[in-house]
Amino acid sequence: MGKIIVIASGKGGVGKTTVAANLSAALALEGKRVLVVDTDIGLRNLDIILGVQSVIVYDMTDVYDGKIDLMDACYHFSEFGEFYFLPASQTIDKEDLDEDKFIAMIKQAASRFDFVVLDCPAGIETGTKNVMKTADTIVTVVTPDFASLRDADRLLSLAGEYKIRENFVIINKFNQKLVRKKIMPNVDEILSRLGTPLLGIWCYEDSMLSYQNRGKLIVADKKPKCVKEIKNSAKRLIGEQIPIQLR
Numbered sequence: 001m002g003k004i005i006v007i008a009s010g011k012g013g014v015g016k017t018t019v020a021a022n023l024s025a026a027l028a029l030e031g032k033r034v035l036v037v038d039t040d041i042g043l044r045n046l047d048i049i050l051g052v053q054s055v056i057v058y059d060m061t062d063v064y065d066g067k068i069d070l071m072d073a074c075y076h077f078s079e080f081g082e083f084y085f086l087p088a089s090q091t092i093d094k095e096d097l098d099e100d101k102f103i104a105m106i107k108q109a110a111s112r113f114d115f116v117v118l119d120c121p122a123g124i125e126t127g128t129k130n131v132m133k134t135a136d137t138i139v140t141v142v143t144p145d146f147a148s149l150r151d152a153d154r155l156l157s158l159a160g161e162y163k164i165r166e167n168f169v170i171i172n173k174f175n176q177k178l179v180r181k182k183i184m185p186n187v188d189e190i191l192s193r194l195g196t197p198l199l200g201i202w203c204y205e206d207s208m209l210s211y212q213n214r215g216k217l218i219v220a221d222k223k224p225k226c227v228k229e230i231k232n233s234a235k236r237l238i239g240e241q242i243p244i245q246l247r
Contacts (some may be wrong), residue, residue: 002033002110005117005237006135008159009142010151012122015172016141018212019202020119021049022219023139023170026234028083029219032114035074037106038088039131040121041097047087050077051215061089064098064105070112079220084113099130106134115237123151124158132159137166137237139199143173144184149193156196168199170233175204176246187246200233201244202226 007020017038024036037060038046047053058073063086074084086109109116118134121127132138138159142152152169159167171190178184191198205226211218219230232242 002113003115003136004106004110004134005115005137005139006120006131007117007139007141008120008128008132008155009122009140009148010124010153010155011143011148014122014141014143014148015202015208016122017045017049017119018208019139019141019170019172020117021046022217022230023234023237024115024117025077025080025083025217025219026231027115027117027237028077028080029231030234030238031081032238033082033112034115034117035084035086035109035113036117036119037086037109039118039127041088041090041127043121044088044090046085046119048215049212050075050085050217052085052087053215056087059087059089060102060105064101070105070109080217097127097130099133102130103134124155128155129158132162132164135159135162135164137168138164139168139170139237140194140196141170141172142190142194144171144175144179144190146185149185149190152194156194167196168237169194169196170199171201173204174201174246198244199236200229201246202229202233203246 009016024034028034038044062068063070063073077083120131142148179186
C-alpha cells in the first residue's frame with residue numbers, strides 16, 4: 001500500500017498547488033510511482049500548472065462513479081517517469097461529493113502507487129476535512145507572513161483531530177533578504193509558532209510564475225536555484241536524511 005500525502009494550507013495564495021505539482025514530480029524523478037490528484041472540486045487549478053487544461057476528458061467523479069478505470073482517467077507525464085495526474089471535477093459542488101466513494105477511490109489508488117499526493121482545497125472547510133480522512137501524511141504549505149502562519153496553526157489543529165501520524169511544513173516563497181531587513185519572520189520564528197517538523201524551505205523564485213503560465217514544472221529545469229531544495233524535500237519524504245540549508 002502506498003503512502004497518501006495531503007498538501008494543505010490554511011490560507012489561499014501560498015503556492016500550495018505549485019508545491020503539490022513539483023513535489024509530486026520530484027518524487028517520480030526519484031523512481032517512485034506517483035499519482036497527484038486535484039481534490040479542489042469546482043475550482044481546479046492543477047491542470048493549468050501541468051499544462052493539460054485543454055485536453056481533459058475524464059475526472060475524479062468518473063472514477064469514483066465507476067464509469068472508467070482510474071488509470072484510463074489519468075494523464076501520464078512520461079518525462080518524469082511514473083508520474084500521473086487525476087483532475088478534479090468542475091461540474092459538481094464540494095458538498096455533493098460522496099465521502100465514502102471518495103475515500104474508497106483514494107485507498108484503491110494507494111494500492112497502485114507508491115505515493116498518492118492530494119492537492120487539498122485551502123482552508124478548513126468540508127472538502128479539506130474529507131481529504132484529511134484519507135491521509136497518512138500532511139504537508140502544510142506556509143509563506144513567511146503572520147496571516148499564513150495563523151491559518152496554518154488552525155489547519156494543524158484540525159490534522160491533530162484526525163490523528164494523522166506524520167506532519168511536515170514547507171516554507172514557500174522565502175526571501176532571506178527580507179528576513180535580514182526584518183520584514184519577514186525568520187525560520188525559527190515560523191517553526192516556534194507551528195511546532196511542526198520542517199520538510200523544506202523553498203526560496204522565492206522570480207521565474208516561477210512564468211513556468212506556471214506555460215504549464216511547465218520548474219523542477220524539470222536544473223537552472224533555477226529552488227530546484228535543488230524541491231528535490232531534497234522529495235528525498236526527505238522518502239526517508240533520506242538531508243540537512244536543510246538556506247541559500
